[in-house]
Amino acid sequence: MPDKLNISTEKLDAALTEYRQKGRQGKYLHTVSEIALRAGISPIELVKLAVKNRLKKRVISHPANVKTAALAEYVDQPETYTKAIADKYGISTATLTVWATNAGIPLRSRGLHKLDMPTVRQRQILEMAALYSYEKVGEQFGVSKARVGAIVKRWKNFKVSGEPPFKPGDIILWRKKHKTERLTVIDAGVTHGMVQDSKGRRLRAFPWNSGGRMPRKIGVDPKYVVRVTNRNESKAA
Numbered sequence: 725m726p727d728k729l730n731i732s733t734e735k736l737d738a739a740l741t742e743y744r745q746k747g748r749q750g751k752y753l754h755t756v757s758e759i760a761l762r763a764g765i766s767p768i769e770l771v772k773l774a775v776k777n778r779l780k781k782r783v784i785s786h787p788a789n790v791k792t793a794a795l796a797e798y799v800d801q802p803e804t805y806t807k808a809i810a811d812k813y814g815i816s817t818a819t820l821t822v823w824a825t826n827a828g829i830p831l832r833s834r835g836l837h838k839l840d841m842p843t844v845r846q847r848q849i850l851e852m853a854a855l856y857s858y859e860k861v862g863e864q865f866g867v868s869k870a871r872v873g874a875i876v877k878r879w880k881n882f883k884v885s886g887e888p889p890f891k892p893g894d895i896i897l898w899r900k901k902h903k904t905e906r907l908t909v910i911d912a913g914v915t916h917g918m919v920q921d922s923k924g925r926r927l928r929a930f931p932w933n934s935g936g937r938m939p940r941k942i943g944v945d946p947k948y949v950v951r952v953t954n955r956n957e958s959k960a961a
Contacts, residue, residue: 731765736773739763743774743782756782757790757814764866767814784814791823798824798832800845803878806832842879849875850882854915855889855932888912889932893948896939908945 731739739762745753760767767784775781794813797804798820810817824831842850845865849872852861858872865872890896894909896919910926911918919930932938 731763735763739765739770740774740777740779743770744779752782755787755790756784757786760814761790761793761866764868766811768811786813786815786819794820795823795827795829799829800843802832802843803846842875842882846875846879850879855938888914888917889938890917890941893945894941895943895945897942898939906942907939 739759742754742759742762743756747753756767756770760770763770765773771781771784790813794809794815797809797812798806801809806817806820810820813820821831849861849865849867852864853872853876856864858869858876861872862869890909890912892909892912894912896907896909898905898907906922907919907927907930909917910920916929916931918926918928920926
């Protein structure tokens with residue numbers, strides 16, 4: 725079941741633990757919608773999973789933060805169907821429409837809006853997807869790996885204007901299995917670069933992202949540091 729819903733066993737266990745937690749007065753500490761949002765599944769799916777795990781079926785309420793999050797996606801993700809957003813937060817499309825109307829948000833027409841440019845959120849996903857694995861990006865933005873892949877595919881012709889994560893002269897630490905490498909960046913691109921290991925060997929197409937992991941910067945090679953002196957210091961020297 726966790727695999728079908730794109731939720732890990734750890735997240736599912738944590739969600740079910742929160743699902744059953746009560747305070748001193750016997751009231752639940754977390755609403756179903758809040759727990760489902762943190763777990764990355766819909767409230768309805770969470771209740772179904774809880775019942776299958778022999779927990780009491782709970783009523784789905786909609787706190788203010790769920791309403792805010794749903795309306796934010798309604799505005800910021802026009803490429804996502806209204807029904808998909810409603811299903812994610814365990815509400816009906818009619819409820820979401822009413823929320824949007826009461827908030828003064830222009831209602832959508834039928835079907836999807838055709839966009840000429842990705843939204844701000846999509847651009848952030850595209851920039852991060854150029855460096856990290858789709859799974860890592862999905863965890864960061866609270867979406868599935870498949871959703872990240874769909875966004876990248878939709879905007880495959882969009883040029884991501886990102887800066888390289890490292891600069892020439894940076895010393896980075898790279899762990900691979902049980903081996904740790906200390907590398908110096910010689911040349912840096914957005915996704916790849918040239919690095920030099922401790923033995924002086926140069927790797928010309930070293931990927932910044934491998935298996936969802938990014939090397940960690942630990943310092944700067946002094947020979948790449950340019951010391952700028954003012955005229956008075958130069959004359960004194």
